[in-house]
Amino acid sequence: MSPPPVTVSPERVLTAATTIVRKKGLPALSCRAVADELGCSVAPIYRIYASMDALTEATLTHIFSHLVAYMTKPYVPSALRSAGIGIVLFARDEPNFYRALFLERHGVAKMVLDLLGRLEAAAATTPGIGDVTAERRSVLVLDLWLYTHGLASMASASLVANLDEAWVAEKLQRVGAVLIGATLATAEVRPMALVDPSPRKARRRPK
Structure with missing residues (x-):
């Protein structure tokens, strides 16, 4: 049969x-x-x-939903810091997923911009940050993302021994306090242009 x-x-x-x-x-x-x-x-x-491109995009979108689930878990009272903790723990738990989203392909700007938008929404509800100008808040969020992405990249490569939730929370709280203080104290902030290799265009945050 x-x-x-x-x-x-x-x-x-x-x-x-x-x-x-x-x-x-x-x-x-x-x-x-x-x-x-x-x-x-x-x-x-x-x-x-x-096409293979369509399958890849659908797969990455599905993987991104896993990342969002980590980012929206309330590890600490601050939604912004919880999102950062979730990013690093996701990279630790799902290293191939993290690398697929942000490290192993061209055209990652779409995912990064989506992630930054979510972080900005969390920042808008954070005391001491939510009432600053949108431009300054965007610059601050990008600075926080740069540090968090570096830490997450190390986590995805298993370069940090004994990386746990408490350690990540402490790191992000300490570094976040420094970055927030510096950004709020700076007279003028300069945005960064993110380049998407696919359309060969640079998108500035904030515009």
Whole structure:
């Protein structure tokens, strides 16, 4: 008797693609790898996702939702610091996911801008930050992101021994206090331009 046909749905394809990235990293993701994971040919994969780019984007969007779940967990009373803690812990727990989002591909500006927008929303509710100008708050959020991204990158590479929630919270509180104080005390702040290699354009934050 022939084995029952494999039912391939968008959800199963996305789950398989996410599993591959989690285990082996973004470079291992391909339609053939997904087909092998599901035990089918590549034909149904291409019926659901017309191109490898479409599959990759869907997978990264799904992975980003995992990051958002970490960022929105209330580790501490401050939503902004909780988001930073979540970013670092996500990089520690899911190193291949973090590298896939921010370190292993071109065109990461879209994800970074989405993340910065979420951090700015959290900053707007933070005492002492929420009442400053939008431009100054954006510069502050970007400065905090630069430090947090560096720490998260180290976490994704397992370069920090005994990295736990309390240690991350203390680091972000101490460095955050310094950056916040410096930004609020500076007479003039200069925004940074983020370059997206795909359209070859620079987007300034803030505009």
